[in-house]
Each structure stands twice: as C-alpha cells, then as structure tokens.
Amino acid sequence: xxxxxxxxxxxxxxxxxxxxxxxxxxxxxxxxxxxxxxxxxxxxxxxxxxxxxxxxxxxxxxxxxxxxxxxxxxxxxxxxxxxxxxxxxxxxxxxxxxxxxxxxxxxxxxxxxxxxxxxxxxxxxxxxxxxxxxxxxxxxxxxxxxxxxxxxxxxxxxxxxxxxxxxxxxxxxxxxxxxxxxxxxxxxxxxxxxxxxxxxxxxxxxxxxxxxxxxxxxxxxxxxxxxxxxxxxxxxxxxxxxxxxxxxxxxxxxxxxxxxxxxxxxxxxxxxxxxxxxxxxxxxxxxxxxxxxxxxxxxxxxxxxxxxxxxxxxxxxxxxxxxxxxxxxxxxxxxxxxxxxxxxxxxxxxxxxxxxxxxxxxxxx
Numbered sequence: 495x496x497x498x499x500x501x502x503x504x505x506x507x508x509x510x511x512x513x514x515x516x517x518x519x520x521x522x523x524x525x526x527x528x529x530x531x532x533x534x535x536x537x538x539x540x541x542x543x544x545x546x547x548x549x550x551x552x553x554x555x556x557x558x559x560x561x562x563x564x565x566x567x568x569x570x571x572x573x574x575x576x577x578x579x580x581x582x583x584x585x586x587x588x589x590x591x592x593x594x595x596x597x598x599x600x601x602x603x604x605x606x607x608x609x610x611x612x613x614x615x616x617x618x619x620x621x622x623x624x625x626x627x628x629x630x631x632x633x634x635x636x637x638x639x640x641x642x643x644x645x646x647x648x649x650x651x652x653x654x655x656x657x658x659x660x661x662x663x664x665x666x667x668x669x670x671x672x673x674x675x676x677x678x679x680x681x682x683x684x685x686x687x688x689x690x691x692x693x694x695x696x697x698x699x700x701x702x703x704x705x706x707x708x709x710x711x712x713x714x715x716x717x718x719x720x721x722x723x724x725x726x727x728x729x730x731x732x733x734x735x736x737x738x739x740x741x742x743x744x745x746x747x748x749x750x751x752x753x754x755x756x757x758x759x760x761x762x763x764x765x766x767x768x769x770x771x772x773x774x775x776x777x778x779x780x781x782x783x784x785x786x787x788x789x790x791x792x793x794x795x796x797x798x799x800x801x802x803x804x805x806x807x808x809x810x811x812x813x814x815x816x817x818x819x820x821x822x823x824x825x826x827x828x829x830x831x832x833x834x835x836x837x838x839x840x841x842x843x844x845x846x847x848x849x850x851x852x853x854x855x856x857x858x859x
Contacts, residue, residue: 504589504609507582508657510537513761514705515571516632518605518659519563523587527563530556536583540572542707544603565590568603568659570707597625597672601798602662609656610679611692614642617654622662622674628711628800630661633694633752635711637800644713645742645750651694661798698777700822701731701741706762708755710799712772712789713748717805719776719785724749727779730805732772737764739772748802755797766795774805782830784821785809812836817843831856 504521526532529541529548533556541548541560544567548560563569575581593607606617614629614636629636629646636646646652654660654676666672697703712732717724724730724744732740732753740752751774755766766772771792776785787807812834820829835841843857 506585509580510573510583511580512573512575512577514707516659517571517657518568519585520607520609520656521587521589522565529560532563537573537575537581538571539574542570543567566593566595566605568605592675594673594675597662597664599666604660604662606654606658608679611653611655612679613653614647617676619674619677621672625664625666625672626662627665628663630798631658633705635750635800637713643748695743697741698729701738703738703740703754704761706754706757706765708757708797710753710795712751713802714751715747715802715804717776717787719787719807720809724776729777731775731777734766734772739765753795768796769794
C-alpha cells in the first residue's frame with residue numbers, strides 16, 4: 495500500500511516432513527509468539543532452539559525453557575506426521591525490517607529473513623564470512639576455504655532459503671562477537687531463479703537414513719577403489735558399525751556426506767556419537783558393487799562438525815571362496831550378489847528354487 499514494491503504482510507507456508515525440520519521464519523505476527531499459541535493445533539510437538547527446548551507434554555501442555563519464537567533464530571521442529579507425508583505450517587505476519595545478527599564462539603543457530611534464495615557469497619557480508627568457517631543446514635553443509643564449497647554451496651541443493659534455519663560455525667574465541675546483516679536479495683529475476691528449485695537427491699533403496707538434530711559432515715576431496723576414481727552416479731555411504739547414518743551422490747571434490755548422530759530419539763538409535771569414527775563405502779553405479787573405503791587421515795565425528803577427508807580402498811585378497819549376502823534384501827525387483835575366490839578357478843554361480851531346481855545360471859566360466 496505504500497508503493498515501495500515490498501510486501502508489508504505475508505502468508506508464509508513452511509513445508510514440514512515427518513521427524514526433524516530445521517526452520518526459521520521470514521514473517522511473523524506481532525502477537526501470539528509464545529510457543530504454545532504459535533504451534534497450537536499443528537503437528538509440531540517439540541521445538542529446539544540454541545541451548546533451549548520446548549515440549550508439548552500430553553497432560554501438562556507446553557513445557558521447557560524455550561518460551562517464544564523470534565525472527566532472528568533458527569529452530570529444529572519435530573513433527574509427528576506420517577512418514578513420506580508433508581504438511582504446510584502456515585504463518586501470517588509482518589515482513590521484518592533489517593535484522594542484526596550476533597555471531598559468537600562456536601555454533602550459532604540463525605534464521606534467514608528473506609523469502610528469496612541467495613547464494614552464500616551473495617547473502618553473507620565479508621565481516622561475517624571472514625569469521626565463519628562452516629554453515630550447516632538440514633542435511634547439507636558448506637565449508638569456507640576462501641570460497642564456499644559443499645552441498646549448501648551447490649546451486650541444486652544449496653543457497654540460503656526462506657523458511658530454513660542455519661548453524662554458523664565461527665573461528666571466534668572467548669568473548670569475541672561480530673554483528674552483521676544479510677545482504678538484501680537482488681531484484682534481478684534471473685538471479686532469483688538461479689537458486690529457486692530445492693531438490694534433495696533421491697537416496698538409493700537400502701541406504702536411507704533418518705534426519706537427526708545431531709549431524710556432522712565429511713567433505714570428501716577424493717574417493718577411489720582399486721585405483722579407480724569415483725564418478726558421476728556413484729554414492730558415498732556413511733556407517734556407524736553396520737548402521738547407515740548418511741549418504742550422498744558423488745559430485746566431485748568436496749562432495750558433502752552427512753553423518754547423522756544420536757539425538758536421544760528412538761529413530762536415531764545406533765547413530766554417531768562424539769568421538770566415534772564413521773566408516774564409508776563407495777556404491778558404484780556401473781555394477782552396483784559396494785566397496786569399503788577408508789579415511790586416509792581419520793577424523794572423529796562431532797555434532798555440527800565438519801572435516802575434509804580423502805577416501806581410498808582396495809579389494810583384499812581372499813583366503814577362501816566367499817559368497818557374500820545379497821543386497822538389498824528383501825528386494826524388488828532386483829538384488830546383487832558378489833563373490834570372491836583366492837585364485838583363478840572355474841566358477842559356477844546358480845540360483846535354485848525351494849525345491850532344488852536351477853532357475854538361473856549367473857556365472858559358469
């Protein structure tokens with residue numbers, strides 16, 4: 495109404511999926527920001543901020559130290575909607591005037607106050623970038639090595655997006671603080687569309703994992719098995735013992751593999767804990783083989799931690815004839831077998847039905 499081309503009031507739809515959602519709000523009403531009122535009637539049952547939490551107890555109602563929602567903070571929202579479903583959490587309110595953020599030592603959970611997506615280099619001013627070595631979002635992250643690299647910097651999954659929250663990890667120490675304001679998004683339509691579509695990669699069947707509020711990231715500089723480098727279509731899969739805790743498609747140097755941690759929920763039982771070392775496997779697109787690779791210089795997992803690693807592995811010489819388990823199992827419509835022999839020999843690999851009849855001869859040479 496004031497003809498400045500900017501909306502004074504917004505309807506904000508934030509898409510929530512089951513489990514954990516890392517969000518922030520780029521418009522909020524003037525009143526009703528106490529947690530109980532704000533999330534009343536929604537699928538959200540727990541709200542986690544930086545160092546504080548609120549929980550909707552079945553009999554006591556909302557309890558905990560987190561009392562209200564603020565425009566400058568990010569939040570983990572835990573939702574009880576069914577798996578594979580999404581709902582819109584609707585907020586109507588005022589667009590913020592300029593927000594000033596304060597960076598301190600360690601990790602800082604911040605909002606992003608615009609609806610328009612921006613690349614990290616466009617959004618973050620120099621004084622903040624100079625003291626920020628990593629930014630962590632929901633399942634994605636970026637590392638500052640003089641330029642931003644990683645899945646959060648990639649133009650498919652990356653950029654700072656309206657409705658999302660972000661952890662800023664800083665190099666600040668003791669009582670050092672840096673204040674900053676995000677750069678205002680450009681009015682140029684093409685620059686807005688460059689980071690407009692958000693699409694997390696579809697995880698291969700059998701290598702899914704649950705999004706946790708505790709997460710670390712490994713920026714894989716290189717990955718090879720038997721001297722053959724990873725290529726497009728391959729995946730890096732992270733494990734804690736035999737539990738898949740993260741996976742990401744190979745995208746070249748600094749491919750960012752998430753490794754989820756145990757956050758106290760039943761869904762993340764067996765996930766990473768501080769000080770543990772994840773293991774990695776390279777899933778080849780060419781033949782479906784799953785090959786164990788190791789960190790050349792091991793780096794322990796920490797919550798919101800980041801590390802640059804190189805992965806390498808080779809086929810061990812077997813000491814006996816070995817037929818490995820099928821994967822995935824159960825399967826539909828296909829599965830994979832691998833075998834190992836200690837020397838050159840004639841191999842016959844056949845599939846039998848329950849009555850002992852041969853239904854397929856896979857190898858006979």
